[in-house]
Amino acid sequence: MLHAVxxxxxxxxxxxxxxxxxxxxxxxxxxxxxxxxxxxxxxLADLVPPERVVIVTGAGLLDEIWNQLPQLPSESLIxxxxxxxxxxxxxxxxxxxxxxxxxGIMAVMPSDHVIEPAGAFREAIAAAAKxxxxxxxxxxxxxxxxxxxxxxxGYIERGEALPGGPLKLTSATTTAYHVRQFREKPKADVxxxxxxxxxxxxxxxxxxxxxxTILAALEERQPEMIAHLKTIxxxxxxxxxxxxxxxxxxxxxxxxxxxxxMEHARDVVVVEAPFAWDDVGxxxxxxxxxxxxxxxxxxxxxxxxxxxxxxxVRGPDDHLIVTLGVTDCIVVHTPDATLxxxxxxxxxxxxxxxxxxxxxxxxxx
Amino acid sequence: MLHAVxxxxxxxxxxxxxxxxxxxxxxxxxxxxxxxxxxxxxxLADLVPPERVVIVTGAGLLDEIWNQLPQLPSESLIxxxxxxxxxxxxxxxxxxxxxxxxxGIMAVMPSDHVIEPAGAFREAIAAAAKxxxxxxxxxxxxxxxxxxxxxxxGYIERGEALPGGPLKLTSATTTAYHVRQFREKPKADVxxxxxxxxxxxxxxxxxxxxxxTILAALEERQPEMIAHLKTIxxxxxxxxxxxxxxxxxxxxxxxxxxxxxMEHARDVVVVEAPFAWDDVGxxxxxxxxxxxxxxxxxxxxxxxxxxxxxxxVRGPDDHLIVTLGVTDCIVVHTPDATLxxxxxxxxxxxxxxxxxxxxxxxxxx
Numbered sequence: 001m002l003h004a005v006x007x008x009x010x011x012x013x014x015x016x017x018x019x020x021x022x023x024x025x026x027x028x029x030x031x032x033x034x035x036x037x038x039x040x041x042x043x044l045a046d047l048v049p050p051e052r053v054v055i056v057t058g059a060g061l062l063d064e065i066w067n068q069l070p071q072l073p074s075e076s077l078i079x080x081x082x083x084x085x086x087x088x089x090x091x092x093x094x095x096x097x098x099x100x101x102x103x104g105i106m107a108v109m110p111s112d113h114v115i116e117p118a119g120a121f122r123e124a125i126a127a128a129a130k131x132x133x134x135x136x137x138x139x140x141x142x143x144x145x146x147x148x149x150x151x152x153x154g155y156i157e158r159g160e161a162l163p164g165g166p167l168k169l170t171s172a173t174t175t176a177y178h179v180r181q182f183r184e185k186p187k188a189d190v191x192x193x194x195x196x197x198x199x200x201x202x203x204x205x206x207x208x209x210x211x212x213t214i215l216a217a218l219e220e221r222q223p224e225m226i227a228h229l230k231t232i233x234x235x236x237x238x239x240x241x242x243x244x245x246x247x248x249x250x251x252x253x254x255x256x257x258x259x260x261x262m263e264h265a266r267d268v269v270v271v272e273a274p275f276a277w278d279d280v281g282x283x284x285x286x287x288x289x290x291x292x293x294x295x296x297x298x299x300x301x302x303x304x305x306x307x308x309x310x311x312x313v314r315g316p317d318d319h320l321i322v323t324l325g326v327t328d329c330i331v332v333h334t335p336d337a338t339l340x341x342x343x344x345x346x347x348x349x350x351x352x353x354x355x356x357x358x359x360x361x362x363x364x365x
Numbered sequence: 366m367l368h369a370v371x372x373x374x375x376x377x378x379x380x381x382x383x384x385x386x387x388x389x390x391x392x393x394x395x396x397x398x399x400x401x402x403x404x405x406x407x408x409l410a411d412l413v414p415p416e417r418v419v420i421v422t423g424a425g426l427l428d429e430i431w432n433q434l435p436q437l438p439s440e441s442l443i444x445x446x447x448x449x450x451x452x453x454x455x456x457x458x459x460x461x462x463x464x465x466x467x468x469g470i471m472a473v474m475p476s477d478h479v480i481e482p483a484g485a486f487r488e489a490i491a492a493a494a495k496x497x498x499x500x501x502x503x504x505x506x507x508x509x510x511x512x513x514x515x516x517x518x519g520y521i522e523r524g525e526a527l528p529g530g531p532l533k534l535t536s537a538t539t540t541a542y543h544v545r546q547f548r549e550k551p552k553a554d555v556x557x558x559x560x561x562x563x564x565x566x567x568x569x570x571x572x573x574x575x576x577x578t579i580l581a582a583l584e585e586r587q588p589e590m591i592a593h594l595k596t597i598x599x600x601x602x603x604x605x606x607x608x609x610x611x612x613x614x615x616x617x618x619x620x621x622x623x624x625x626x627m628e629h630a631r632d633v634v635v636v637e638a639p640f641a642w643d644d645v646g647x648x649x650x651x652x653x654x655x656x657x658x659x660x661x662x663x664x665x666x667x668x669x670x671x672x673x674x675x676x677x678v679r680g681p682d683d684h685l686i687v688t689l690g691v692t693d694c695i696v697v698h699t700p701d702a703t704l705x706x707x708x709x710x711x712x713x714x715x716x717x718x719x720x721x722x723x724x725x726x727x728x729x730x
Contacts, residue, residue: 017687304724306717307710318701320729322382322717325707326694333703336683340705342690345672352671352687359669364685 002129003104003211004048005093006040008057008065008111009083013353014282014346017337018314021365026057026111027064030280031289036112038068043115047122048107054096055111056080056089081246084254087261088225091218094211095233105129106214108207108257113279114289120275123169128208128271131162131176135267140208141179143201143270144277149191152281154203154258155183156270157194172274179268182258201270204277207257217261225260228252282346283330287312301333310343337364367494368469368576369413370458371405373422373430373476374448378718379647379711382702383679386730391422391476392429395645396654401477403433408480412487413472419461420476421445421454446611449619452626453590456583459576460598470494471579473572473622478644479654485640488534493573493636496527496541500632505573506544508566508635509642514556517646519568519623520548521635522559537639544633547623566635569642572622582626590625593617647711648695652677666698675708702729 012025019025026037034042041053050071057065059079066077078092090108097104107125115121128140143156158177166173182203186194194200218226228248235244262268278285287298297308301315308323315321315333323331328343341349356364377390384390391402399407406418415436422430424444431442443457455473462469472490480486493505508521523542531538547568551559559565583591593613600609627633643650652663662673666680673688680686680698688696693708706714721729 017685304717304720306713306720307707315703320382320702320726322702322704323706324704324713324717325710326705329691329705331703331705337685337687338680338696338698338703339687339689340691340694340696341688342672345690348671348689352669352689355669355671361685 001052001101001104002048002126003052003054003097003101003106004044005090005097005106005108006037006053006055006111007086007089007108007205008037008055008061009080009089010110010112012112013350016349016353017332017334017339017364022060023064024061025280027061027068030286031114035068036114036280037065039114040109040111041069041072043118043121045118045122047126050076054078054093054106056093057111058083081242081249084249084252086257087218087222087255087259088229088249088252090214090257091222091226091229092232094215094218095229096236097211098215099233099236102212104211105132106209106211108205108209110205110279113204113277115278116276117171120169120171123171124167124174124271124274125206125208127167127169127174131269131271132208132210132213136210137213138209138267138269139213139262139265140176140269140271141262142204142206142273144204144273146195146200146202149188149195150202151185151188151191153279154185155191155194155200156203157181157183157197158199158201158270158272162269167271169274174272174274176269176271179270182263201272202277203258204273206273207262214257214261217265221264222255222260225252225255282349283312283332283341284343284346286314312343366417366466366469367413367491368417368419368462368466368471369409370455370462370471370473371402371418371420371476372451372454372473372570373402373420373426374445374454375475375477377477378715381714381718382697382699382704382729387425388429389426390645392426392433395651396479400433401479401645402430404479405474405476406434406437408483408486410483410487412491415441419443419458419471421458422476423448446607446614449614449617451622452583452587452620452624453594453614453617455579455622456587456591456594457597459579459583460594461601462576463580464598464601467577469576470497471574471576473570473574475570475644478569478642480643481641482536485534485536488536489532489539489636489639490571490573492532492534496634496636497573497575497578501575502578503574503632503634504578504627504630505541505634505636506627507569507571507638509569509638511560511565511567514553514560515567516550516553516556518644519550520556520559520565521568522546522548522562522565523635523637527634532636534639539637539639541634541636544635547628566637568623569638571638572627579626582630586629587620587625590617590620647714648677648697648706649708649711651679677708 008026012019015025029035056078062079132138157180159180160178162176166175231248232245235241290298292298296310299313301313302320303313305323307325310328312330330341332339373391377384380390394400421443424446427444496505497503522545524545525543527541531540596613597610600606655663657663661675664678666678667685668678670688672690675693677695695706697704
């Protein structure tokens with residue numbers, strides 16, 4: 001059976017002041033009326049019903065996630081006591097799934113991306129699951145055709161197409177390729193080469209595989225990690241689960257699934273994503289996704305603007321934001337903090353969050 | 366005896382969002398720890414004690430002014446039911462003063478200017494009162510030596526110096542001149558001529574005269590107005606005072622004291638102000654008066670800035686304002702509204718307030 005694992009550990013400091021430690025990006029309504037994680041669960045619809053969804057997140061976010069997703073059974077939520085990157089997260093979820101369904105296939109996905117349309121996404125995941133059924137050791141990834149020489153994504157180089165021709169979906173046709181290699185986030189000139197080559201994809205962070213396959217790979221390459229994870233899984237449901245989880249998890253050396261497994265795996269396939277994808281990496285993505293008015297402004301606030309252009313304005317309905325003579329800015333108001341930033345400087349928002357931490361301004365983090 | 370009349374009817378839309386209909390500029394702490402009107406009363410100190418101060422303001426502001434100035438007797442406050450410019454305001458105050466002190470001299474001043482040092486101001490007012498005692502029909506004005514070709518002030522052209530030589534004050538020496546003429550706010554090229562001529566002053570809006578003199582002038586030039594004002598003054602203290610005030614005052618045709626009296630008066634003197642003066646006409650004045658840090662920022666808020674320069678940031682202590690990559694801006698946060706404006710566009714803040722009124726956004730006005 002097909003299960004979904006939603007990785008919801010991100011902190012999203014780039015969306016400060018809307019994102020905070022206890023309210024990271026995946027819990028925010030950045031695009032549309034549902035939060036990122038709600039949209040991620042909604043998108044699965046009947047392909048993966050709530051009882052086959054596993055969400056792995058920080059322990060401190062469990063309550064709010066459950067608030068947002070009351071349809072999920074409590075067993076769906078795994079709350080990590082600290083951050084240890086993606087490999088332990090995926091390992092824990094895989095152990096949960098094999099305990100429920102030893103032959104289970106799992107689709108792993110981030111909790112904070114925008115993917116449209118949902119139907120094409122579900123068809124693509126179902127097709128990937130079929131590719132895994134055909135070759136149980138196989139790892140299927142989704143690649144996004146790059147539209148510019150991005151330095152902020154990992155890349156996947158494709159090799160030969162899989163035999164059997166294109167994958168025919170109702171909504172589209174796409175192709176699955178053998179993966180030649182994974183590439184880390186490149187420098188600008190390398191990114192340009194990738195773009196020009198036409199055989200490189202952005203790594204979407206969406207994977208489909210058998211839970212038992214990824215566990216076997218972790219056994220082989222990360223035996224210590226898997227020992228800790230098994231101790232945690234064995235304690236699940238017991239009264240000392242939290243204590244065991246904390247003790248064992250903190251002892252794990254954090255590593256990403258890419259380094260731990262993907263780069264060493266043998267049968268890895270990349271499916272060119274037949275859906276639109278956006279990682280919503282910064283405030284400017286909101287303008288890209290929501291569109292802009294005639295002056296190039298993207299407004300989600302009670303707002304009055306004069307000589308205002310190319311500006312993103314966000315805030316609650318009960319606070320008026322007035323902009324005058326402002327171009328290419330980001331203005332975000334929250335009850336306790338307001339950001340006024342030049343669009344071209346938005347990368348430095350992370351730096352600001354660090355500065356606040358250094359000053360001990362916990363109330364704003 | 367010397368009395369002070371403080372004109373506190375201004376609305377100060379240029380300081381939106383701090384200034385509002387019920388909290389105009391004179392009630393704000395724009396510079397230092399006291400509001401503009403508190404500083405205006407403080408500045409008079411022992412020269413004019415509270416029982417000889419008259420404040421004329423809008424009826425809706427009486428409570429808040431009394432909150433801010435509890436030392437004033439309630440008879441000190443006159444609340445106009447509507448706005449009718451400065452001549453009726455001064456006429457009412459003059460009637461109040463002649464009722465108390467038929468020979469009284471009154472110093473009229475705005476409630477929302479910055480004047481430093483207070484000692485020099487008091488000495489100058491006392492010297493002006495002496496000039497009035499010497500010639501009871503005389504009107505004394507204070508002229509500010511212009512520092513640039515301002516288009517936003519009225520000007521006073523000086524004539525011959527008064528006989529008797531310079532006025533010797535403890536803190537400074539200054540000169541009193543006959544006034545040649547008053548000039549309205551000029552266009553840029555005319556303002557430059559005034560500046561170059563060296564014989565023009567900015568009109569500070571500070572006047573010293575006998576109350577009976579200004580009443581006689583109003584009798585002569587504005588007989589209808591003075592009739593209404595006398596009816597109001599006669600009802601003062603009676604149970605139907607508010608009704609009479611409303612009925613009579615609304616019937617007055619608004620006119621400034623400059624048009625009504627000054628431009629026709631015979632013995633008008635201008636004293637070159639021996640004090641620093643600022644009308645605090647806009648947010649940029651705050652930077653001028655408060656000074657700026659090494660990056661040219663003037664901050665009165667909980668603020669974190671990165672790559673921020675030449676910017677004014679204002680807000681309460683409990684709200685964090687973060688600026689990033691921002692130059693020459695004005696950021697003002699209040700509990701229900703936030704302004705983000707380019708400094709070079711600040712004149713348009715009035716336009717924005719009009720737009721809000723047109724939209725019926727009463728809660729922000």
